[in-house]
Amino acid sequence: AQTNAPLLPKVPPGTVLTIGDPVTQKALEVSGLIKELSFEVKWANISGGPQTSEAFRAKALDVGSVAEIPSIFANWNNLPVRNIAYRERRDPIANPIYRFGVAPGAGIKTLADFRGKRIAFSPGQAQGALVLRALHAAGLKKSDVTLVELPSTGDVYPKALASKQVDVAPLGGVYIRRYIAQYGGDGATLVEHGLRDDPGHLYAPQWVLDDPAKAAALAEYVGLWARATEWVNKNPEIWIKEYYVGQQGLSQDDGEYLVKLTGEQVVSGDWSEVKKRHQETINLLAAELGYKPFDVEKIFDNRFEKTASAALAKSQ
Amino acid sequence: MATIWDADEVKSSRPSSRESAHTVPAVARPRTSRSRRRLGPGPAIPFGLQIGPALLVLLWVAGSALGWIDPRILSAPWTVVEAFGRLIEQGRLQDNFVTSATRALLGLSIGLVIGTILAVTAGLSRIGEALIDGPVQIKRAIPTLALIPLLILWFGIGEGMKVTTIALAVIIPIYIHTHNALRGIDSRYVELAETLRMSQKDFIFQVVLPGALPGFLLGLRFAVTLCWVSLVVVEQINATSGLGYMIDLARNYGQTDVILVGLVVYVMLGLVSDGLVRLLERRVLSWRRTLAN
Amino acid sequence: MATIWDADEVKSSRPSSRESAHTVPAVARPRTSRSRRRLGPGPAIPFGLQIGPALLVLLWVAGSALGWIDPRILSAPWTVVEAFGRLIEQGRLQDNFVTSATRALLGLSIGLVIGTILAVTAGLSRIGEALIDGPVQIKRAIPTLALIPLLILWFGIGEGMKVTTIALAVIIPIYIHTHNALRGIDSRYVELAETLRMSQKDFIFQVVLPGALPGFLLGLRFAVTLCWVSLVVVEQINATSGLGYMIDLARNYGQTDVILVGLVVYVMLGLVSDGLVRLLERRVLSWRRTLAN
Amino acid sequence: MAPHSSQLKSASRAVHVRNLMRRFATKTILDRVDLDIAEGEFVALLGRSGSGKSTFLKALAGLDHDVQGTGTLETPENLSVVFQDARLLPWRTVIQNVTLGLPGPAGQEAGRKALAEVGLEGREAAWPNQLSGGEQQRVALARSLVRQPSLLLADEPFGALDALTRLKMHDLLRELCARHRPAVLLVTHDVDEAISLADRILVLDEGHLIEDLRIDLPTPRDHGDPRFAKIRTQLLSRLGVETPGRRAA
Amino acid sequence: MAPHSSQLKSASRAVHVRNLMRRFATKTILDRVDLDIAEGEFVALLGRSGSGKSTFLKALAGLDHDVQGTGTLETPENLSVVFQDARLLPWRTVIQNVTLGLPGPAGQEAGRKALAEVGLEGREAAWPNQLSGGEQQRVALARSLVRQPSLLLADEPFGALDALTRLKMHDLLRELCARHRPAVLLVTHDVDEAISLADRILVLDEGHLIEDLRIDLPTPRDHGDPRFAKIRTQLLSRLGVETPGRRAA
Ligand SMILES: Nc1ncnc2c1ncn2[C@@H]1O[C@H](COP(=O)(O)OP(=O)(O)OP(=O)(O)O)[C@@H](O)[C@H]1O
Ligand SMILES: Nc1ncnc2c1ncn2[C@@H]1O[C@H](COP(=O)(O)OP(=O)(O)OP(=O)(O)O)[C@@H](O)[C@H]1O
Ligand SMILES: [Mg+2]
């Protein structure tokens, strides 16, 4: 892998990139930043680790936007990929993506109370990793709890909690609020995990990064991605109206809630912290799921470390 | 010469012979009373097939109104009707429907043609069967969900993949039903065709296809619902509109009323499609005299 | 009295009358040569149905060996065989298979019985049809994936839910095929049954069920693959073993070789199940004289 | 119409038909037909192809749910039909077809005897489509006779039989009639057959029974008998065939 | 067997059969049958029910792929079969059944004429199951005749017809034979019919052709003719029926 070959300063003409990052796409459109793209883009509405990886494998996609887990599993399974951009939340502990929902009457107040309980677990997804990390943080082993394998799609988790099929399940987005609103009366509660669960990445397969033209285009895209992130931070009203209400079909109320839940997202020009946390996650998952741990450097392309922050600085 | 058998033991266990009388006074109207017990299902109840669904809707309405159904579990019908209104007002339902319908009907048409051709080929030639039948059974044995990664590999993530997936799904019932019906055609009619020195074309269009039509139409009933149902799977992948996409999105955000709107649309599409095929069945199979009529 | 019609125009377009001769010297062996063109598919090729799958495997082996197939896209057969070996050694494959087979066969049996009873009830009574047919069509129109949250609510996440889901899936083809076949029974046989003053039981067991058997068996062919295929969906939920679970897990992690092992197992299960039903078909439908034989 | 037919007391009659009408679309097949058949009476029904004989039989058997029509009908519950097509269930063996709906080993035994009587001993386990046309017809006959009906409706039950087998079946039918005295309505195209078997012969034409002839010849009936020939000539002329020389071209 | 049958020159014969054997399981139906039929010859085939007449016809038509057997067969390509069952495609209308495989409007026209000839004018658009038994049989006859075959194989084509309709069909067949001179093999149970139509009569029994009788009576043939009666008696005795008084019980 030629991850040391310097990035080209300009994107060669004729370069095409297939990008699976629908949220940024919308932000670029609304903000007008999309006009600055100097190469041709094919947008794909693909998100989530398994799907993005499948599309990578099929050579149908060049770059995707996910959390921390997918790049790790891809490398364990013969699909070399690297993260090329990283952003986090402004106050990550106060603004986590997930909270643990507790079934009515389960009597759980802290992570330590997880012992002996049934916990919804979706291996291979961020929620699954979070459960393992929460157990680790509470000093529990996998065998101290009952992991109930459930896909986290849609409202499966809140429904499973409400019907007391599980005691604990990580909830995200509107489901956090909706779960309490609907079942709080019955005794449903939430537990904060106090862990970092906020990283967001762009990642691309090695063979795309090895193509100098595409790598240059990726660099340009990373810059725009950073500026789009900034733009969303600064224009929450427009964002709610255009994205959550206009495109996703949510109510204004839900949109506002989600924006508040996310808080501000910041693009970092220094990956050392995130690499450290990633390495811990890799080691934990390897130990719990029976994989060989590997060096975190395998899943970062350091050429892009400063790309995002540089683009931000330049635009201001 | 005849030694008449004696079946008195048999007879004694049957109802004793008695007279039954009936009179039909009115002239020129269908005679309905009769002396013989009727074993078939009898005449069709008008709108009979709509009774079951109507009852379910009634149950839903009553259950929600009387508070038997927890609205957190199943939204009340009026909530769903409201959501319907909202989605239509916003134009989302129509847009999604048009996108989905285009995909579904395109996939259906392609699958229909290919499935029928495969069935006739495999049905009339042992070599065709050897080459076609196994792969079709293999396709059938693999869950679509598990096939998606491969389909993405081969057909990408664009419209082509979506239509192909639907067509592949549709091919299965069309092929299997048509092939089965075709192989089930009474050999007496094949003998007849042989003595009439029919061309292969005439044989296919006069004997084989019309003879296999009842089977084909049953396959079509499966195909028309399958093409809608497949949307849920294919529109998870790189779709920005469509009914499946709409449901998926709503599931992500927990919009139960929108999910139910989607399901209700599915049900209506399914019932209407199936109903249309049944109507077609009654028309083109009017030559049949069966238990049904 | 007869004015003989003249069809010389017709005749001229047919091949002119000629003599064809053939001799079969050997005694007591089936006569194969014949003067008349045969329109049916002819005698079965031994192991004909296995040729297609065998060719596919060959293609896969050759493609992988010659480097046409990117192993990142489709693992090579030997990788899959290796994975097979590994999984068997670890005992995972066997365990998963036993778990899945139990679920599948339980669901199949329950679905079979219920589906048949529903079909006979709806087939022989208009009221039964009014109540049963609509709901079945509705079930059919809703994608299983979209039904899962409701099934969890109603049946929990335990074994009960899994078996129920499989049974519900199996009911559909059994019901529709049996109902359709039953309604398609020639009314002449129903008339006969009426004059014989058969009991309802005799009518069902002597006329209706054997007459609908070809349709039922076709439904069974769908049911036996469906019960395996459904595993992929149900074993996403609270399963810690099973073939569907194995594939799901592998898909989440992107383990292509394990996915392929799962698919190969599915294919084998599907082909064997289908083959068994076809064998049964040949045995119990031996009274039929059709295009197939 | 002969006066006797309407004067049977209700107690002694097997069939009572008044004003029977049947039509398909616009075509009236049976036009206000009246008929009485006494218990134990053997009636033959003649008529052109398409004149409505089968339609009439079906109406008597109560099998025309879907046919337009009106009229009064009285028939015994315990009737038995030999259809014009043999109508064997293709998915049941020969013996199963004969014993359809008969319970237990007694039914089996009676079925086996009936099969032997129609000359099909040893073919019990055959499928219907393994039988010749005449054999199928005889199975259908056996199926009807084994039930010992009070009314036997038979639609050309001997049409596919050769001369010898036909004579044997005539004997069989006669003996059964002598034993159990069912009323019989036999459709046939063979005028000689009708004359040699029946007590009474009807001719159906254009929706009406245009002939109702009582046959008073002694049995067994001799085809050479001049009275036989006279009845034959009369019936044939009713059917539109002018004879001397019987079937001269 | 009459010597003439094996001495036909290959050029002038329509059917040439040597050593034909057919068996079902262990039962031999045709046992080394030899037969020649000359072009234009009208042959009637008699035999008991189940004697193998239909099996023989099927073999001649080349339709017994799945039956065990051996032998030499020569038949013209252009042959036509009237099956014992009418065998109309239930999913085609009457006219479509008659013109099956005939191309274009000429075929349609011929089909319509043929239907009118068998007395079914105006029933073109009916479905087969809307016809009476005899009507179906006549459609099958029309379908065969409209093709003007060199060899007509007819398996009891008049079995379900009344006397008058039957005579009309006889006339029709005779006129067609006079015009196009096909070879005909007609299976019938009616001995009088065989004598009045055929040039030659065969009787099949126990797998062998036990009778091969040339009929030299002038046509039209008079049923009252004593030679007619003599042939009838001879054939009936071959079929196992002893007459005087013809069909006395
Ligand atoms: N389902 C039907 N629809 C329309 N017409 C019908 C139907 N069934 C019978 N017919 C017509 O009714 C007439 C009488 O039919 P039927 O079968 O009673 O005649 P049949 O006397 O038994 O004749 P055959 O001796 O040829 O059997 C025929 O012309 C026939 O075409
Ligand atoms: N598929 C079969 N399997 C076994 N036996 C059969 C089969 N087809 C016919 N047979 C037997 O072969 C014999 C000859 O049958 P075939 O149909 O040729 O008789 P047939 O002379 O035409 O009689 P009929 O006058 O009753 O039509 C019969 O005994 C019949 O039962
Ligand atoms: Mg009739």
Ligand SMILES: [Mg+2]
């Ligand atoms: Mg025969």
